[in-house]
Amino acid sequence: MTRVFNDPARFAEDMVHGFTAAHPDHVRAVPGGVVRAHRPGTAKVAVLTGGGSGHYPAFCGVVGPGFADGSVIGNVFTSPSAAQAYSVAAEAETGAGVLFMFGNYAGDVMNFGQAAERLTGEGIPARCFAVTDDVASAPAAETERRRGIAGGFTVYKTASAAAEEGASLEEVVRVAERTNDRTRSLGVAFAGCTLPGQREPLFTVPDGRLGLGLGIHGEPGVRESDLTTAADLARTLVEGLLAERPAAAGDSNRVAVLLNGLGATKYEELYVLWASVVELLTEAGLEPVRAEVGELVTSLDMAGCSLTLTWLDDELERLWLAPADTPAYRRGRLDAAAPSRTGEAAAPRRAAAARAHDEPATATGEAVAAATAAVQALRAARTLLHDEEEALGRLDAVAGDGDHGRGMSKGVDAALAAAEQARDANAAPAALLGAAGDAWAADAGGTSGALWGAGLRAFGSALPADRAPEAGELAAGARAALAAVTSLGKAEPGDKTLVDALDPFVTAFEERLAAGGSPAEAFAAAAETARAAAEATAGLRPKRGRARPLAERSVGTPDPGATSLALVLGAVAATAGPAAEPAR
Amino acid sequence: MTRVFNDPARFAEDMVHGFTAAHPDHVRAVPGGVVRAHRPGTAKVAVLTGGGSGHYPAFCGVVGPGFADGSVIGNVFTSPSAAQAYSVAAEAETGAGVLFMFGNYAGDVMNFGQAAERLTGEGIPARCFAVTDDVASAPAAETERRRGIAGGFTVYKTASAAAEEGASLEEVVRVAERTNDRTRSLGVAFAGCTLPGQREPLFTVPDGRLGLGLGIHGEPGVRESDLTTAADLARTLVEGLLAERPAAAGDSNRVAVLLNGLGATKYEELYVLWASVVELLTEAGLEPVRAEVGELVTSLDMAGCSLTLTWLDDELERLWLAPADTPAYRRGRLDAAAPSRTGEAAAPRRAAAARAHDEPATATGEAVAAATAAVQALRAARTLLHDEEEALGRLDAVAGDGDHGRGMSKGVDAALAAAEQARDANAAPAALLGAAGDAWAADAGGTSGALWGAGLRAFGSALPADRAPEAGELAAGARAALAAVTSLGKAEPGDKTLVDALDPFVTAFEERLAAGGSPAEAFAAAAETARAAAEATAGLRPKRGRARPLAERSVGTPDPGATSLALVLGAVAATAGPAAEPAR
Structure with missing residues (x-):
């Protein structure tokens, strides 16, 4: 939802004020919108983008050399008025005519x-061009009725590049037409946006569903379906567009591609999706030419995305790749920080990449039995940690980042x-x-990965290399694990970390063995x-540890690291594995 | 919430795959993360950023000449492992040493x-540097315990620029230290993000509240307060940072500034906020040096933002402004599309900016009374449209973009x-x-603004210039308004637009007057x-109009344009204004 504003009725004005203050090198404010900060050196067609606001970087974010000459900025999701458009054009034009470019919406067409x-x-001389790229908004037989969505970005880009090259108004319009004729977009929405000052979203999509073809202002789509995997979504988008391949595309197989996020669907998600999209495009014999993956035409914080394909010819490809220097979009060669283009200039010392694990020493039959018991123990730990993954995540989310369950699962799988x-x-x-410790640390990462990795490795280091461990060696292993964990993590008992469970475990294990208990009983x-100690961490206040805030809200909640350790120890004890096998 | 993924456990791997596929000119994948696509031309310190993923463009988005040499990419919100960090460093280093840079979190510090x-x-030679910019995470006396948030961007930038200039490892570390010593951030959160594959957000903030100092993974903040205006929020952030002005800042008044969006707080909102922030900074005697307003360090789709100030000295300012060429951040002069820097090169024809309204003709006393009645009618319309603003918005949101109520309010205010x-x-x-029509169109924009503007102006054109209108002239005015609206909007009766109410209104008005009714009765x-006709639009299926989709879901809902027209006509009739006053 949109939360940051002053008077909702002045949202667009306030936005333009901040936008121009942030980008004085690129734009300046004029009544009705913005124009380039620096007037072009020679007369050229003034290309003006425009429409309602709420779609940043569309439309004002792409004003600058190589792209638009100005932008007419309406209220949120509302066409600017004719007076605004006239005013911006009067400021931007340099004697070679004006082209207004916008998406095909009734208000924009009119104004x-x-x-x-x-x-x-x-x-x-002034012309208008309305983009009609959204295949979901009208059938193929009525392309002139289609709405304009993210594909406008490509159409504005090529037309602007033609204008920058000195093309006449008629030529620029022709480029816009040809690009639009070869451009198709298909979008999906997962959740609606909320206009500034309103409490309810403009529209909703049921949880776990997607609206196919839903417009960027919530206009009706063509159908709703389940939201499944990114790979499925990629297929829906790619197949939907290939079915709409325009006649104008001819035999072109080179495509400009936009994978556009609508606001709340973030870059990480778009990149996950792109991995599948690029595979499907390649399978279909298409070659992406400078794909743009990111937020190009948004809809406030709407969740969703769209895919746009523009089948290029030589001229359009040149214009698509031409440099541009705007607040939100900068392409072309920077005259600075020139890298070597050979890829081989500076020879690395290349750290001796001795990343293979040491070859395990071959062991006796008895040692193999003990090793099997260790594998069984890890397997029990794995089952338990997968079962508890979500619960551990919730525990961690109280004062941390909620990744503990996932990290432990990843770690134990690898181990x-x-x-x-x-x-x-x-x-x-x-x-x-x-080996298990190294794998745990490498795959899990995070604090717990580093600590569990160090602990397991230290435990192993205390054991004999070629035979099953004796009881005293097991106790030494546990003590070594504790030492490694406290050395690396710098936590002491009482700091509300896994040390609060590990330390009493080691002491109790040693004492029980010293009192003559069997390893299995002692363990x-x-x-x-350890279980009781982990529970008792609920009464502790986190005291130290780098960057660990004094978390009032975690008092009353057991520490997730201590909890998972205690759970694993309990599961291992239940297998009677590591303790039952060794010689006494 | 995070919705686009395949296997949540492989989210980071899939993301890296798509990221490198999208940016082959900038980065290539290596085990554990990414490095620059092109090795530097000469040996230099390899600056490696890193941490958990979910913060794009942090950290892999800023790999390239002028910025990082590589990035170590952990799972979502999880530190990468030591093995990953080692692996990326081994690929990236060119013989002058390695500097790992990350935020101060326990797992990152360890690994x-x-x-x-x-x-x-x-x-x-390899060093580590942990950024500690978050003033909310520990008191000023314990800065070394503070977390790293968006300020890492500035610290990585200056250190990377120093490395690019050929500084030694010790010098690069010194630049990082000096930047960190002079950098302070303060963040707020409005709503939590959801990890891939989870159903519940990592944390929640009550509706209408903000969490001050809440960490980028949901770590506890310092207090909760009401979310009020953008201006208030700006004051909270600026005052919070000025109170933490670091001793190391000396008498510097030049500041690098980041106004960072966390994911769902969008550019429009950030620009609205920036307008207030820049004012407060200037009031405080600070001079922003290339402020960056946008998404620099995100937290999936978390709602919130942060402000970062770095008090510059000459060296840091040079390094802050140095060019950089990365997937997400490109600064420096492009060698293309060179604009005139004089600002005056191409002379505009400058459309004669005859934008002042025509001077109204002076009227008779009777005409003034009629004009007063017209003002009363507009005032009644204004009251009604403000009362109904939200309801009209909801009606419009069914098949449109929900802006109808807001647009009508803006228009009638101006009129x-x-x-x-x-x-x-x-x-x-x-x-x-x-004059009222022109003002309505100019201020409201949108479809309805253009139509109401044209309609009012046409209505006025049919009336006498210097006296009160007669009954027949009022009828002609209504007819002229209808003609203007249909000519501009191209809609016909039955298309489910305001014409469906206006057309029967005009006909009925003419018929009642012809039958001898008084203007007031007839109106x-x-x-x-008109009211009945507007309600009847609920049974219509939208048939035409550019870019107006065949909206199944709007069947059963009255057209918002017809509804607002009927409401206004009813309110005007209730004032008995325009119809009561004129001569018969």
Whole structure:
């Protein structure tokens, strides 16, 4: 929803004020909109984009050399008035005529049309061009009734580049027509935007569904369907556009592509989608030419995206690739920071990429049995961590970033795979735990990944390289793991971290073994101690640890790291694995 | 919420795949992240940014000449592993050492630290730098415990620029330290983001409230308060930072500024906010140096923003302004599309800016009374349209863009003001309606603005210039308004537009007058006809009009344009104004 504004009725004016203040090198404010900060060096056709606001960077974000000469800025989702269009044109024109470019909406057609008439009547040649790229807004037989959506970006770009080259008004209009004839867009919406000052969104889409062809102001789409995977969505968009391949495309297979986010669908999601889109385009024999993936024509914070294809010819490709220097879109070679283009200039020292794990030492039969027990323990941990992934994430979200469950799942998956591989190579538990720790850290990342990796590796280091560990060696392993974790994480008992569960576990494990308990009994009892200790972290106030805020809200919630550790220890104890097998 | 993904566990990998596919000229994928597509021409310090993903364009979006040499990409909101950091560094380094730069989070500190140790052990000098700009995350006495948020952008930028100039590793670290010492950020959150694959947001903020200092992963903030105006928010952010002005700033008054959007707070809102921020900074004696307003460090689709100030010295200002060429951030002079820098090269023909309204003709006393009645009628229309603004918006949102209520309010406000001015200048109703129509169109914009403007002006044109209109002239005015509206809008009766109410109104008005009714009676009866006709549009299917989709969902809903017209006619009839006053 739109939340930052003063008087909603003055939203567009306030926006233009801030926009021009932020980009004085590119634009200056004039009544009705903005024009380039610097007048072109020679007379040229003035290309003016425009329409309602709320679509940034459309339309004012692309004013500057190589792109538009000015932009007429209406209220949110409202066509600017004819008086505004006339005013901006009067400021921007340099004697070679004016072309107003906009999406095909009734208000824009009317108001820009009136302004063009007035300019023409005063001796300034002026034309209008309405973009009609949205295939969902009318059937193929009635393309002239289609709406303009993100494809306007491409049409404005090529027409503007032609104007920058010195083309006449008629030629610029011809380029706009040819680009529009070869441009098709298809969009989807997941959720509506809210106009400044309003409480309810303009439209809604049921949770887990998508509206195919829903317009950028919430105009009706063609159908609703389930929102599934990014790959499915890519197929819907690509197939929808290929079915609408325009006759004007001829045998062109080179396409300018826009994968456009509408506001709340973010770059990460667009890149995930792009990975599938580019594959499907290539499969279809198309070659993307400088694809633009990002926010080009938005709709406030609407969730959704659109795909646009423009089948290029040589002229359009040249114009599409021509440089442009605007607030929101800068393309072309920078005269600075010139990199080597050979790719081989500065030789790396290249750190000796000794990234393969050490070859596990071959072990005795008894050691192999112990290693198998370790694999079983990891497998039990894995089952448990996957079951608890969401719960751990919720716990972590209280004062952290909610990634603990996911991180532990990723880590244990990698650790188990590495451990199985080591076991299959007849590794002893020492090497097996080292490999598992390295894999956990590498795949999980994050704080917990680093700590679990270090802990497992340290545990393994304390064990014999070629035989099953004895009870005392197991105790030493646990103690070594604790030392590694506190050394790396710098946390002490009472800091509300996993140390609060690990420290009492190690002590209890040692004490029970010293009192003559079997490793299995000692481990189970110590795991129970750890469980109680993890629960007790709910009463602690986080005290230290870098960048860990004093989190009032986490007091009363157990620490997620201590909780997951205790859960894993309990699961391992239940397998009776690591403790049951070794010699006493 | 995050909606576009395949396997949530592979979100970051899929994202990197699409990102590198979209930007082959800038980056290439390596295990653990990305590096520049083209190796630097000479040995230089390799600056590597990194951290969890979900913050695009942080961190991989700023890899390229003038900025980072590579980026280490963790899972969403999760530190990358030490193995990833090592791997990217091994690919990126060119013999002059490595600097890892990241925000001050425990996992990043640990994992990058381990990677730096390993590189150093292998003979490659490697250092770490953790950014601590977030003033809300720890008190001023413990800056080293603060988190890194958007200010990392500035710190990475200046350090990278120094590395690009050929500075040694120690010098680059010194630049990073000095920038960090002079950089402060403060953020607010309005709503939380949702991790891929999860149903619930990471955190929530009550509607209409803001969380001050809430971290970019939902870490606890310092307090919650009401979300009021953009101007208030600007004051909170600016005052919060000025209170934390770092000692290292000395007497500097030149500041690099970032006004950063977190994902769902869009450019329009940021520009509205910027207009207030820049004013407050100037009042405080600070001079912004190339302010960046936009999405620099996001948090998926989190709603919120942050302000960052870096007090510059000459060296930092040079480095801040140095060119950079990356996927998401390109600064510096383009060698193309060179504009004239004089600002005066191409002389405009400058359309004769005859934008002042015609001077209203002075009218008789009777005409003034009629003009006063017209003003009263507009005032009644204004009251009604403000009361109904939201309802009309909702009606319009069914098949349109929801702006009808707002547009009518804006239009009638402007029309009334112009009419009052004309009345005060003793204008006759003819000139008064012309001025009102022009003002309505200019201020409201949109389809309805153009149509109401044309209709009012046409109505006025049919009236006598210097006296009160007679009954027949009023009928002719109504007919002229209808003609203007259909000529401009190209709609016919039955198309589900305001013509469906205007056309029967005009006919009924003419018939009632012809049957001998008084203008007041005739107007009231015709207004009732219009009301019924507007309601009947609920049964119509929109048939034509450019870019007006066949809106299944609008069948059953009255047309908003016909509805507002009927409402206005009814309100005017109730004043008994225009019809009661004129001679018969």
